[in-house]
Amino acid sequence: MINKKYATVGVLGGLGPGATLDFFAKVLENTPAATDQDHVHLIIDNNPQVPDRNAAVAGTGPSPAPMLAEMAKRLENAGADFLVMPCNAAHAFEDAIAGAVSIPFVSIIKETRDEVMRSFPDIKCAGVLASSGCIDAELYKRAFVDKGVQIVVPTGADRDTFMQLLCKIKSGNQSGDIKRTMQVIAAGLIARGAEIIVAGCTEVPLVLDETDVARPLVNSTDVLVTRTIDYAQGGSSSA
Amino acid sequence: MINKKYATVGVLGGLGPGATLDFFAKVLENTPAATDQDHVHLIIDNNPQVPDRNAAVAGTGPSPAPMLAEMAKRLENAGADFLVMPCNAAHAFEDAIAGAVSIPFVSIIKETRDEVMRSFPDIKCAGVLASSGCIDAELYKRAFVDKGVQIVVPTGADRDTFMQLLCKIKSGNQSGDIKRTMQVIAAGLIARGAEIIVAGCTEVPLVLDETDVARPLVNSTDVLVTRTIDYAQGGSSSA
Numbered sequence: 015m016i017n018k019k020y021a022t023v024g025v026l027g028g029l030g031p032g033a034t035l036d037f038f039a040k041v042l043e044n045t046p047a048a049t050d051q052d053h054v055h056l057i058i059d060n061n062p063q064v065p066d067r068n069a070a071v072a073g074t075g076p077s078p079a080p081m082l083a084e085m086a087k088r089l090e091n092a093g094a095d096f097l098v099m100p101c102n103a104a105h106a107f108e109d110a111i112a113g114a115v116s117i118p119f120v121s122i123i124k125e126t127r128d129e130v131m132r133s134f135p136d137i138k139c140a141g142v143l144a145s146s147g148c149i150d151a152e153l154y155k156r157a158f159v160d161k162g163v164q165i166v167v168p169t170g171a172d173r174d175t176f177m178q179l180l181c182k183i184k185s186g187n188q189s190g191d192i193k194r195t196m197q198v199i200a201a202g203l204i205a206r207g208a209e210i211i212v213a214g215c216t217e218v219p220l221v222l223d224e225t226d227v228a229r230p231l232v233n234s235t236d237v238l239v240t241r242t243i244d245y246a247q248g249g250s251s252s253a
Numbered sequence: 254m255i256n257k258k259y260a261t262v263g264v265l266g267g268l269g270p271g272a273t274l275d276f277f278a279k280v281l282e283n284t285p286a287a288t289d290q291d292h293v294h295l296i297i298d299n300n301p302q303v304p305d306r307n308a309a310v311a312g313t314g315p316s317p318a319p320m321l322a323e324m325a326k327r328l329e330n331a332g333a334d335f336l337v338m339p340c341n342a343a344h345a346f347e348d349a350i351a352g353a354v355s356i357p358f359v360s361i362i363k364e365t366r367d368e369v370m371r372s373f374p375d376i377k378c379a380g381v382l383a384s385s386g387c388i389d390a391e392l393y394k395r396a397f398v399d400k401g402v403q404i405v406v407p408t409g410a411d412r413d414t415f416m417q418l419l420c421k422i423k424s425g426n427q428s429g430d431i432k433r434t435m436q437v438i439a440a441g442l443i444a445r446g447a448e449i450i451v452a453g454c455t456e457v458p459l460v461l462d463e464t465d466v467a468r469p470l471v472n473s474t475d476v477l478v479t480r481t482i483d484y485a486q487g488g489s490s491s492a
Contacts, residue, residue, distance in 0.1 A: 020302075028289065028292065028294070029289065030289040030292075031281050031286075031289060031292045032281065035274075035277055035278055035281055038274055038277065038297075038299070039274055039278075042270050042271065042274055043425075047270075047424065047425070048424045049420075049423060049424065050267065050268065050269040050270060050301045050303075050305075050423055051301055051302060052301070053267065053269075053270045053299075053301035054299075054301070055267070055299065055300050055301060055302060056297070056299040057296070057297070057298050057299070057300075058277075058295075058296070058297040058299065059296050059331070060277070060292075060293075060294065060295040060296070060297065061294050061296075062286075062289045062290055062291070062292035062293070062294060063259075063290060063294060064289075066289075088330075088331045088332065089331075091327075091330065091331070092298070092327045092328075092330070092331050093327065181288075184288060184289055185286065185287045185288065186282075186286070
């Protein structure tokens with residue numbers, strides 16, 4: 015429970031750096047502020063050396079859990095009152111983070127799930143644009159299991175294409191081609207019954223916005239931004 | 254002396270948050286990176302609660318020195334190998350920061366001075382767009398005192414107008430009107446003999462770029478970005 019007014023936010027970042035920058039920019043943009051002092055105190059550890067989350071879930075690379083736990087501990091020591099991590103797939107290692115600290119960890123997965131249920135209480139099927147690690151760890155599937163909501167995700171060739179798009183976005187390429195391919199993958203989820211699309215990977219909103227898909231888009235970065243500002247400025251967390 | 258390869262950068266930020274975001278965005282943009290792991294490890298303390306630097310120099314507000322020293326110490330404890338601060342005026346309190354830590358503090362003032370002397374070795378007069386605190390603490394004047402370079406800064410009504418522009422920029426207003434007024438102030442410095450204009454305040458590049466002034470523009474944020482990447486990726490600091 016976070017009940018301190020103007021709490022300090024610790025950000026497990028660098029996963030990737032572009033998504034962390036996007037998160038930071040949106041926190042500033044969405045904080046009502048006339049002076050510097052009205053803004054949220056964020057301590058951002060933009061650590062690009064964290065081992066690849068998707069490779070770790072696939073069993074083809076080292077686990078990022080020890081480094082994430084160390085970052086969390088250092089953010090707590092530096093004064094953070096709660097933690098956020100603008101990367102969906104890395105939430106496969108959430109237990110290691112939460113276990114390393116005594117402050118709350120606000121999950122982007124659970125907050126996005128809650129936002130979906132608030133905005134679309136009668137939904138039966140949600141499409142989630144997610145990376146392979148997020149899919150294989152079943153992060154969204156498990157979050158929605160008690161809600162009676164079926165989750166559809168990119169499969170087969172679409173799944174491989176999605177991962178290639180992520181690599182391109184991470185290398186700084188945010189061209190129209192990437193957006194169009196992402197739109198095709200989203201359309202595939204809609205064809206399979208998705209009533210809404212969840213941008214369940216923080217690289218997705220770097221190229222895709224709500225005008226680009228034929229169903230409502232719930233952006234996990236935007237959800238985390240809103241909840242971070244709320245909790246930092248005196249709201250209380252269920253985390 | 255920084256001689257560790259891939260050093261971690263501690264950023265004293267939030268002074269203001271918009272300038273810190275601009276610094277972060279430019280570090281990412283200017284780092285050659287194909288994957289997340291090629292990026293620089295930055296720990297950014299975006300602390301908007303630091304007391305106003307300009308008021309402190311004027312003697313009308315509390316000193317930010319104790320809080321800056323505390324932030325510096327926490328960044329060192331969190332693993333920073335050297336420190337930077339994307340705010341010129343706050344360098345009036347540089348001694349308190351450097352005195353609190355055993356890692357180097359890379360000064361935006363000294364790095365900008367060095368960049369000016371490298372690019373314009375024969376210069377006799379530089380105009381510096383600087384805030385009242387930066388001017389009254391004579392940060393640029395003292396940095397250039399041994400170089401035979403005269404520093405001209407906004408005075409009288411221009412100085413007051415410049416401070417009003419900063420407040421507007423900090424409140425999120427980056428309109429064309431602000432750019433045009435900033436151009437008029439820069440033109441005043443050129444009329445007084447400035448051969449180049451130094452953006453000696455990290456809010457200035459949020460509204461003004463090199464195409465907006467009639468003399469070469471040296472942007473202190475850009476200089477700090479370049480030197481930060483260089484030092485972080487194995488260069489050595491004179492700090």
